[in-house]
Amino acid sequence: xxxxxxxDAVRTAFRRRVDPGRALGEDADLIAAACRDVAERFRRGGKxxxxxxxxAASDAxxxxxxxxxxxxxxxxxxxxxxxxxxxxxxxxxSLASPRDIALGFSRDGRCANVLEALRVARExxxxxxxxxxxxxxxxxxxxxxxxxxxxxxxxxCVVKExxxxxxxxxxxxxxxxxxxxxxxxxxxxxxxxxxxxxxRVRVREVLDDGLAIVDTENGPEEISLALVDAGPGxxxxxxxxxxxxxxxxxxx
Amino acid sequence: xxxxxxYPFLSPEQGAPSGVLADVRASTEEKAAEIVALxxxxxxxxxxxxxxxxxxxxxxxxxxxxxxxxxxxxSATDAREIEELHVNPPSPARPLPAFSLPHDVxxxxxxxxxxxxxxxxxxxxxxxxxxxxxxxxxxxxxxSENLLRAFAEARSRGMLTVGFAGYDGGxxxxxxxxxxxxxxxxxxxxxxxxxxxxxxxxLWELTQQALHGQS
Numbered sequence: 001x002x003x004x005x006x007x008d009a010v011r012t013a014f015r016r017r018v019d020p021g022r023a024l025g026e027d028a029d030l031i032a033a034a035c036r037d038v039a040e041r042f043r044r045g046g047k048x049x050x051x052x053x054x055x056a057a058s059d060a061x062x063x064x065x066x067x068x069x070x071x072x073x074x075x076x077x078x079x080x081x082x083x084x085x086x087x088x089x090x091x092x093x094s095l096a097s098p099r100d101i102a103l104g105f106s107r108d109g110r111c112a113n114v115l116e117a118l119r120v121a122r123e124x125x126x127x128x129x130x131x132x133x134x135x136x137x138x139x140x141x142x143x144x145x146x147x148x149x150x151x152x153x154x155x156x157c158v159v160k161e162x163x164x165x166x167x168x169x170x171x172x173x174x175x176x177x178x179x180x181x182x183x184x185x186x187x188x189x190x191x192x193x194x195x196x197x198x199x200r201v202r203v204r205e206v207l208d209d210g211l212a213i214v215d216t217e218n219g220p221e222e223i224s225l226a227l228v229d230a231g232p233g234x235x236x237x238x239x240x241x242x243x244x245x246x247x248x249x250x251x252x
Numbered sequence: 253x254x255x256x257x258x259y260p261f262l263s264p265e266q267g268a269p270s271g272v273l274a275d276v277r278a279s280t281e282e283k284a285a286e287i288v289a290l291x292x293x294x295x296x297x298x299x300x301x302x303x304x305x306x307x308x309x310x311x312x313x314x315x316x317x318x319x320x321x322x323x324x325x326x327s328a329t330d331a332r333e334i335e336e337l338h339v340n341p342p343s344p345a346r347p348l349p350a351f352s353l354p355h356d357v358x359x360x361x362x363x364x365x366x367x368x369x370x371x372x373x374x375x376x377x378x379x380x381x382x383x384x385x386x387x388x389x390x391x392x393x394x395x396s397e398n399l400l401r402a403f404a405e406a407r408s409r410g411m412l413t414v415g416f417a418g419y420d421g422g423x424x425x426x427x428x429x430x431x432x433x434x435x436x437x438x439x440x441x442x443x444x445x446x447x448x449x450x451x452x453x454x455l456w457e458l459t460q461q462a463l464h465g466q467s
Binding site: 006010013017018024025027031033035036055061062065069155156157158160161164168173176 | 281461
């Protein structure tokens with residue numbers, strides 16, 4: 001009998017997460033639009049400033065380390081810092097530049113410290129993003145917020161879990177946009193945006209996770225093949241350790 | 253292959269890169285579905301063991317035990333979340349003593365600089381914790397040297413040891429120092445972290461229920 005009750009408690013706890021989890025997928029358009037705008041700021045040299053009080057401080061820190069020191073090999077580091085104590089608005093005023101991104105966390109949407117910082121960010125011309133929960137609170141409806149994503153649960157634990165998924169996706173898709181935007185103009189041998197020369201190399205070996213070993217003038221080097229469909233023996237054009245095109249070699 | 257087929261959104265008349273947006277949207281839906289399914293699978297995989305672990309944690313807390321959490325990088329932020337959840341729980345849950353080891357920055361940097369990063373959590377536990385306390389360590393790979401040393405120290409001190417890992421559990425699964433190890437069977441570091449978040453939240457909830465039942 002006691003066993004039965006314990007098993008029920010576990011099942012109930014996990015079941016409580018299913019519907020809010022599915023609802024996150026329904027917000028795919030919102031997430032995609034936010035990622036595009038965040039990527040644009042990074043592309044212009046901006047940094048991301050994250051902040052949250054209480055438990056949300058852990059999320060602010062997680063996002064910052066995700067961008068600054070990616071867990072996934074081959075992804076470029078992007079500038080990020082987190083604020084976890086004191087008045088976020090004042091800190092932001094002293095640290096932010098207009099091309100930056102402000103990302104605030106509030107699991108019930110009612111954190112005054114976060115809202116004040118988002119308003120200051122907006123005044124400064126900073127892109128404002130909020131990850132919220134519950135009914136979105138007063139932050140969701142505030143004019144200062146460019147992108148608000150609301151995890152559909154009143155349980156702060158469930159909200160946090162959805163936020164972790166949301167910012168993992170944010171990080172990954174920002175890299176997709178940045179990869180495309182940086183790499184897109186590089187279809188000639190010289191990159192139009194940065195004037196750097198893209199290098200022709202031959203793929204020696206394809207590794208896991210979209211990486212490959214290529215032969216360069218200075219010996220073998222690891223690069224990313226994520227943007228192209230290439231295999232061993234193919235010649236690819238590489239810029240900033242990213243293969244941006246497969247070169248069609250004249251036959252014969 | 254022409255550039256337009258590689259990068260369809262380059263077409264100048266297109267204001268927004270709709271092709272990429274559509275791809276990105278599909279990718280978001282796919283990942284959201286993936287974590288929902290992974291999370292659901294954990295109820296059967298770890299349910300009974302979570303209940304037993306919560307019962308033992310509740311016993312320790314009832315007898316005055318404290319929780320020490322630790323991890324590196326993203327997992328350090330989970331250690332902080334675990335501390336916060338125990339110390340400042342949502343009402344009406346009961347506050348419980350907990351401390352996140354990586355957030356003592358002065359101690360962590362001093363030990364790293366003077367001795368080695370491998371000893372940070374183990375040395376902190378040696379100084380702070382004892383029999384009756386609880387050690388909770390999180391890693392995605394299961395292979396972090398400082399976690400393995402911390403669990404060895406915790407075990408030698410008679411602490412209850414609880415671990416979260418990913419993939420196949422790595423060295424944490426082989427160590428023989430972890431009383432309750434919860435492995436998330438996924439190859440994505442992101443999905444592993446997300447699922448671990450749910451596991452330690454549910455563990456906390458079950459611990460609260462067990463304490464309520466015992467009181």
